[in-house]
Amino acid sequence: MKRTYAVVVPILLIACAATRPVQDLAAGERPALDSDEAGLWMWSDHWEEDLSTSGLVVSDPGLNAYVREVACRVAQDYCGDIRVYVLEIPHFNASVYPNGMMVVWTGLLLRVQNEAQLAAVLGHEIAHYQRRHSITGWRDARNKAAMFTWGQILLYASGVPGAPLIDLAGQIAFFGSIFKFSRDHEREADRLGLELMAAAGYDPAEAPVIWEALIEEQEAEDESQPFIFISTHPHSDERAATLKQLAAEHRSATNADVTEQGRYVEQLLPLRGTLLEDELAQRRFPSTDLILERLRQTNAAPGEIEFFQGELYRLRGDSGDAERAGEHYRRALTLGGAPAEAYRSLGLVSRRVGDDAGACDAFRRYLELEPEADDRAMIEAFLAMRP
Numbered sequence: 001m002k003r004t005y006a007v008v009v010p011i012l013l014i015a016c017a018a019t020r021p022v023q024d025l026a027a028g029e030r031p032a033l034d035s036d037e038a039g040l041w042m043w044s045d046h047w048e049e050d051l052s053t054s055g056l057v058v059s060d061p062g063l064n065a066y067v068r069e070v071a072c073r074v075a076q077d078y079c080g081d082i083r084v085y086v087l088e089i090p091h092f093n094a095s096v097y098p099n100g101m102m103v104v105w106t107g108l109l110l111r112v113q114n115e116a117q118l119a120a121v122l123g124h125e126i127a128h129y130q131r132r133h134s135i136t137g138w139r140d141a142r143n144k145a146a147m148f149t150w151g152q153i154l155l156y157a158s159g160v161p162g163a164p165l166i167d168l169a170g171q172i173a174f175f176g177s178i179f180k181f182s183r184d185h186e187r188e189a190d191r192l193g194l195e196l197m198a199a200a201g202y203d204p205a206e207a208p209v210i211w212e213a214l215i216e217e218q219e220a221e222d223e224s225q226p227f228i229f230i231s232t233h234p235h236s237d238e239r240a241a242t243l244k245q246l247a248a249e250h251r252s253a254t255n256a257d258v259t260e261q262g263r264y265v266e267q268l269l270p271l272r273g274t275l276l277e278d279e280l281a282q283r284r285f286p287s288t289d290l291i292l293e294r295l296r297q298t299n300a301a302p303g304e305i306e307f308f309q310g311e312l313y314r315l316r317g318d319s320g321d322a323e324r325a326g327e328h329y330r331r332a333l334t335l336g337g338a339p340a341e342a343y344r345s346l347g348l349v350s351r352r353v354g355d356d357a358g359a360c361d362a363f364r365r366y367l368e369l370e371p372e373a374d375d376r377a378m379i380e381a382f383l384a385m386r387p
């Protein structure tokens, strides 16, 4: 979508206004029209318009409504100021924009284990919004004479002719790296986020669990490829420890103990298979292995989990992986929730280990269950070559 210079020029001019102290945003408050903050909001409104109509927003109305409901419960009086979009991107990330637009990536939903953990992340982002951290960040950047960078950002944001064209996913990563809050802002958002979740009745002890799980994943993966959220939200063992201590204080003060794991698992389940497919396509096998182990413990649709464990081995393809995959597919098919594709995958790994008879049986079963399968012709051709 092409926009005009009109948005860019006022923001650049307004950005030269004097720095003012920042107070919390009140519920329902909008920045004064002649402020630099209004410029940031205007940019965010345009960005929201593009994002909300993009194909990245998860179309499942149930899941969107659920995440919004949790956000509202945590945001309380600010519920009407926050708009949440769930984006189908297989990384752990959540962010809030100056105008109250909040985005949650599906990679986060797959890693979070219960509603309280989701509430912790949403509370952290709502805190950034209430404390107006983005305008402080903007003014700091300006004071550091980073206007060249900001000018470039506005070019990106405006769709000015001649500005570099980058796709939506690239823009998301780009803006995410620009709206990097300071360590002090992060600490403040952690603290206020905990207060918000506990006030809504959620167990604050669940907040550090997310960080511990992410650190575990990071350690299992190649350190040179940090997760996006971790690269924009500095993490450390010290941070997890601080959260743990804060959580203990809040918990004893509020008795908040709601986790709502069952409800969370149930809400995610219709989309879980798609999200695991997205995750596996990233080929971060050690990390996916940890995710599957956590999901297995919820005991929801165990056949689906075993199927994806098999897929992990089939796609990784190390020595012995075809045999391992076959075991998981066979187990998946004895449990509830395995998709018909488990038979197709079993056929593929059976072929790989030279078991043609087993492969034929599995493929036939797959076609019985999925008569309209896209790959029917290919599979029938394979079957026709066998006695």
Ligand SMILES: [Zn+2]
Residues within 6 Å of the ligand: 124, 128, 181, 186, 189, 233
């Ligand atoms: Zn943050």
